[in-house]
Amino acid sequence: xxxxxxxxxxxxxxxxxxxxxxxxxxxxxxxxxxxxxxxxxxxxxxxxxxxxxxxxxxxxxxxxxxxxxxxxxxxxxxxxxxxxxxxxxxxxxxxxxxxxxxxxxxxxxxxxxxxxxxxxxx
Numbered sequence: 001x002x003x004x005x006x007x008x009x010x011x012x013x014x015x016x017x018x019x020x021x022x023x024x025x026x027x028x029x030x031x032x033x034x035x036x037x038x039x040x041x042x043x044x045x046x047x048x049x050x051x052x053x054x055x056x057x058x059x060x061x062x063x064x065x066x067x068x069x070x071x072x073x074x075x076x077x078x079x080x081x082x083x084x085x086x087x088x089x090x091x092x093x094x095x096x097x098x099x100x101x102x103x104x105x106x107x108x109x110x111x112x113x114x115x116x117x118x119x120x121x122x
Contacts, residue, residue: 001030026090033094062092
């Protein structure tokens with residue numbers, strides 16, 4: 001999602017071919033996916049394997065839905081399909097960001113940069 005924040009900055013600066021609504025849609029869908037992942041992690045209890053299995057199936061379903069939507073759409077330049085693909089794929093990315101039940105711990109090689117994003121998953 002860091003790239004979408006950069007794209008949002010370019011769009012705000014009126015750079016050509018960058019869209020404020022598309023970047024905001026991707027960021028909001030990512031946060032919704034992270035929230036769903038956090039809730040899923042909480043409901044899975046401390047069983048990391050159960051969370052991983054369910055999250056993987058959901059990610060496959062979202063990517064599959066995006067694939068089907070793009071394959072069945074005759075006009076890939078249309079706004080509706082563009083935003084549908086953004087929402088489906090960004091939601092899956094947010095779900096993927098939550099990597100399991102709490103507690104998340106910073107490892108010895110971790111500089112802590114992802115800790116704020118991990119907190120969104122709780």
